[in-house]
Amino acid sequence: MNELLISVIGPTAIGKTKLAIELAKHFKTEIISADSRQFYKEMNIGTAVPADDELSQAPHHFIQHRSIQDDYSVGDFEREALNRLDTLYQKKDIVIMVGGSGLYINAVTKGLDNFPKVNAEIRLELNKRLDKNGISSLQELLKTEDFEYYKKVDLNNPHRLVRALEICIGTGRPYSSFLKSEKKKRRFKTITIGLTAERQTIYDRINQRVGLMVSEGLIEEVRNLIDYQHLNALQTVGYRELFNYFKGDWSLEFAISEIQKNTRRFAKRQMTWFKKNEQTLWYEFDTSSTQIQNDIEKLL
Known part of the structure; x- marks a missing residue:
């Protein structure tokens, strides 16, 4: 088993994308995105999709590859991601995976429970x-x-x-x-790198990111999706709050404050999920990528 998956995790706005790109460049490899909010091509600003200059620094997979109108499940992602990894491992020994969606990360690294298809x-x-x-x-x-x-x-x-x-x-x-406890075998080993920070630092970064999203055009992005607000992909932070604004239920100021609050709550849930993995190697968010690269090299 020579193949390695380096999984970069952590709460939203902590700097996962930047680290993943640095690791991909260092190991001369490619990136699998496990952020379920970034799968959809109609959602860009509110999901913090990596900028063009970031995407150009390393090949990315599963970024805006689906439409919000597609019926796309975590099981679909598991199957497609494993197939893509099989292809990548034909030319690479190391692949990077990055994202904050714990269930989707586990789907790749451990496998899912089997559920029947329903209407x-x-x-x-x-x-x-x-x-x-x-x-x-x-x-x-x-x-x-x-x-x-x-x-x-x-x-x-x-x-x-x-x-x-x-x-x-x-x-x-x-x-x-x-739900079952047994997990599926994988052809690769996984090293999980977690980024963290003091709670107030995480919250400050989230508040700043939401403000930046608004200035970059989040309100107009959501306005253009009003006709699709019933779809599953749009039942998420940053979109539901603004739908309430457009319906006249909330003021814009309140909707933005709710986005910040709900994103902070989401980050807290992310950390609760990620802390369950006792094998994760945790680093402060401002740790240099060089140090993390060196630590991975030592493990290898």
Whole structure:
């Protein structure tokens, strides 16, 4: 087993993209993006897609390769990412993966539980329910359909709630009944590099990034997506808040403050997820890429 996957993780706005590019240049390799928000070509500013000059420094895969109208699951990503890795490992011994979507990272490194296919209309109806009645309606429904999963899922993550409920409704069985502990074998070894910082530093960086997004045209980007706000890809921070603004429910100032607040909450959930991996090598966000490269070289 000579192939190596270097997985760069951490909360949003911590500097993962920059480090991944530096590592890719150092090891003369390519980058797999495991950021589920950056898969969609219609979403650019609100998902912090790497700038053109960043993308030009190293080959990237799974950046804006799908449409928001596509039915694209974490299982689809697992299959496509593994196929791409098989291709890359024919010419590279090392590949970099970067992203903040813990479930998608685990799909590549450990494998997913197997779920049956269900009618896509169920997800659409659940997203409409979310939009009309709020996230509390999904929380209550999950409490009824699968109390075991309700007790451990992140109840503030609409994607997780919708995913669990579509399985419950589509199969007539609890989502938790499909969860297994055994993981699949991979052809590669994984080294996980985590970036972190003091909580206030993370929050300050998030607030600054949201302000930059607004100045770069986030409001107009979301305005152009109003007709598609019911789609699963758009049930995410930075978009839902501005949809409330365009509906007249919130002021613009309040919507922006909610984006900042919800992004901070998202970062906290990310760190809770990532801390479960005891093998992660953690570094302060301002650690030089040279030091991290040297540490990886020593491990190799």
